[in-house]
Amino acid sequence: MRDFFTMAPSQRDHYPAARIALGIAVPLLVVLAIGRIDLTIFAAFGAFSGIYAKAEIAGRRFQHQSIAGFILVACLGLGGAYASIGASPWAIVITTAVVAGAGSVAADYWRLKPPGSLFFVFAFAAVASLPEVPPWWQALTVGTASVLWCLFLGAVPAVVRKLRRSGDIGARLPASERPAPAQIRPDLSGPAPIGPAPQQPVDWSALMVHALRYAVAAAIAGGLATFADIGHSYWAMVAAVVPIAAPTLAGRLARAVHRIVGTLGGVAVTAAILALPLLPWHIVLLLVVLQFLAEMFVQRHYTVALFFITPLALLMSFLVTQPDPADLLVDRTLETVIGALVGVAVVVLMRERAASLKGPETVGR
Secondary structure (H helix, E strand, O other), X not given: OHHHHOOOOOOOOHHHHHHHHHHHHHXXXXXXXXXXXXXXXXXXXXXXXXXXXXXXXXXXXXXXXXHHHHHHHHHHHHHHHHHHOOOOHHHHHHHHHHHHHHHHHHHHHOOXXXXXXXXXXXXXXXXXXXXXXXXXXXXXXXXXXXXXXXHHHHHHHHHHHHHHHOOOOOOOOXXXXXXXXXXXXXXXXXXXXXXXXXXXXXXXXXXXXXXXXXXXXXHHHHHHHHHHOOOOOHHHHHHHHOHHHOOOHHHHHHHHHHHHHHHHHHHHHHHHHHOOOOOXXXXXXXXXXHHHHHHHHOOOOHHHHHHHXXXXXXXXXXXXXXXXXXXXXXXXXXXXXXXXXXHHHHHHHOHHHHOOOOOOOOOOO
């Protein structure tokens, strides 16, 4: 638990944080400008594709963000279908468990970073739980447009770099956006191959065990929250899959503690925000600022990042559904504790077989 009291040094996080914040700002402002608050959640989830591969070179970032964006849009479409037919809470829980497992397989196979299926679980379950949804083609159009916008932002550094080499631009790129020397040799300038590198074959047995852990954690946490009739059961499922992204048992236990403590702090921040007389455009601007701050700290200290991630998630929900603030905050707190404890139980009970799966090198969400 020593890391709990340690703040990792900055890695010029403000550059990718600004890009990711801009990625969510434009789609949200556009749907707000046309008076479609009901589409904001789809715009935000599509923009989450920009979170992926933020520290990777441009070619690999484009490919990994494209894959993540496709999965996110698919989750939005499936969630919208469930919401439109009024699927039962238990049907949502079962399908979310499937999404958690399948998303884990996809994330591990393509080595997506952040790892795991957290965002896929969140996208499907949050949308599936909406009381009302816009026409599916509108929702998917907005989600896809957000993904394309983030892909454009992610590709801008490479374009600027090429222009700079040709002498058209003299501006200096930040170190985090510069390619390693190996990536600018003519024979290595093409796109990175999709899928695992040949020298690192997939251990399908370990990968499926890892996916099973995600599915089991989501199913149990969602089942408990649904049985208790707390409301917003997807938060329990999201919290349950969070610890699993860490590569070691100690890391998974630490992440569960971070999740609980950080969420409590984030709930307090959210309570202070919701006490203000907010208009929709106020909330949108707050979402952009919170997204920037979350990206500034998520690699440095997960608890601190959750002070911003929690109000970000809660305000996304509040903007669309306008629930009672007190119920929203209580539900988030209770379900985070339930989910985190379930996640801990799953990683402890499945630790021996899971030990063979090498975890990701970067911090997950």
